[in-house]
Amino acid sequence: MKKDIQIPKVEGVYMAAINQFNDTHRTHDWNVYLINDNDYALETVLIVSLGYSADKKTSVMRHKLDVLPAKSYAKVEFLQEDVLALTNEFKVTFFKANTMLDKTYTFAENTINKDALQAVPVMNEQGVLLG
Numbered sequence: 001m002k003k004d005i006q007i008p009k010v011e012g013v014y015m016a017a018i019n020q021f022n023d024t025h026r027t028h029d030w031n032v033y034l035i036n037d038n039d040y041a042l043e044t045v046l047i048v049s050l051g052y053s054a055d056k057k058t059s060v061m062r063h064k065l066d067v068l069p070a071k072s073y074a075k076v077e078f079l080q081e082d083v084l085a086l087t088n089e090f091k092v093t094f095f096k097a098n099t100m101l102d103k104t105y106t107f108a109e110n111t112i113n114k115d116a117l118q119a120v121p122v123m124n125e126q127g128v129l130l131g
Contacts, residue, residue, distance in 0.1 A: 008101050012038035015090050015105040016120045017079065017112045018127035030079040030112055034068060034092065037121045042068040042094040047076055051086035053109060058083060068094070073122050084112045105130040 014035040022029045032049075036042050045065040051058035063076055079088065087109045093102040107130065117126040 008096075008099060010092075010101050010103040012036065013042065013092065013094075013103065014121065014129055014131045015076075015092070015107075016073075016123070016125075016127040016129045017107060018120065018123070018125050019114060019117075020125075030081075030084065032076045032079060032088075032090065033073045033120075033123065033127075034065070034076050034090075035073040035120065035122050036068045036070060039070050040096060041070055042096065045092065045094040047093075048091045049077055049089065051083045051088045053086045056086060058086065071122055079112065085109055088112070 014037065016033050016035055017030050018033060019028050019030055021027075034045065034047065043066070045068050047063040049061045049063070061077060065074055068074055076090070088107040090105045091102065092105065093100065095101070107128065112128050116128045118129055120127045120129055
């Protein structure tokens with residue numbers, strides 16, 4: 001029975017933590033983005049995020065995007081400096097046409113840092129990328 005279930009693989013959808021200058025507060029902040037590098041839109045996107053370690057846990061955050069167009073991105077969340085020492089998990093669920101897909105993106109503790117920067121698709125920025 002389990003062998004008959006086909007679970008579609010998520011491709012071309014990324015999470016990226018990008019260190020950006022905040023003009024208002026004149027600081028560099030880490031922001032997490034959801035990136036759609038596909039030729040189709042993602043519909044009814046639900047994102048559940050959580051930071052945790054062995055002895056700490058953040059509040060669960062929930063985000064919703066009605067549509068994330070093809071070859072685009074959306075800012076999901078600001079990460080406070082204290083949270084970077086935790087494992088940060090983002091569970092993303094969305095529809096492609098009439099098919100539901102989901103994927104969990106996990107930034108391991110202390111991996112969001114300037115030493116881990118790489119090219120981020122669609123955005124033309126440098127960031128910590130999960131795909």
